[in-house]
Amino acid sequence: MSVIAIANHKGGVGKTTTTVNLAAGLGRQGHKVLVIDLDPQSNATFSLGLKKQDRTIYQVLAFQDDIRKMIQPVAGVDLVPASVHLAGFEKNNEVGKEFILQESLDPIRSEYDFILIDCPPSLGALTISALTASDFVIIALQPEFLALQGMTDFIKILRTVKTRMNSNLELLGIVVTQFDNRKVLHRDIMEHARNEYGDAVFDTLIRGNIALAECQSMGKHIFDYDENCNGAEDYSLLALEVSQRLQTELV
Ligand SMILES: Nc1ncnc2c1ncn2[C@@H]1O[C@H](COP(=O)(O)OP(=O)(O)OP(=O)(O)O)[C@@H](O)[C@H]1O
Ligand SMILES: [Mg+2]
Incomplete structure (x- = not known):
């Protein structure tokens, strides 16, 4: 099994779209998939059809509640929703909070x-928590001017997290989103x-x-x-490519 963070500190690059539709694609290929929405914006939660939730990943991070209590089945995958309260987690100064x-x-x-894990567009404690908890990271990249430069910074952060917090962390791949082959x-x-x-x-x-x-x-994934x-x-092909990279057999 693999824990994969979908990340990039740049906003609007397709992290949530990739998390939700890659998860649904993997689910349709017979894999058991959990999505964790770790963004206070809660876009993945809404994208999978849920409205504002009471039981969210915030309770897990803030009070160490059991994550099982927060899991909800939605459209072929399981989801741990987010809430706007997650923004508070970025600010508190609890020691070692990135390991929770x-x-x-x-x-x-x-x-x-x-x-x-759908990450927020920042390099704060939420993204660091996701990278610390993950075996792999997928970087979503929008083909825009300066995007590659931003990615160099992000890859430096990955190296730091790997050295200081999580020696297992590997880059699984970079996925280019919103691509238009007609544009030079x-x-x-x-x-x-x-x-x-x-x-x-x-x-x-x-x-x-x-x-x-x-x-x-x-509030639907693309396959529904x-x-x-x-x-x-495209997301069906990405799901195949991801499972091939990990050589994950169907259970
Ligand atoms: N391949 C695509 N084609 C068209 N629109 C897309 C595509 N991917 C994403 N979008 C749209 O672009 C916007 C940003 O996408 P998304 O929410 O996935 O980015 P994000 O990186 O999660 O953003 P944030 O940093 O705010 O969390 C959304 O309106 C989404 O519907
Ligand atoms: Mg998002």
């Missing part, structure tokens, strides 16, 4: 093939990314697809919204 999430996952790790800039950025990071860049490109934006606002659109095809 990792500890909370220990009893349930073996029950899932994949645990995907997008093709250029892809070429730079492949030159710089080689095979770390997933072969699967997530194309810009309005259905991916629409389904989020409807329109299983024949480009977005469904």
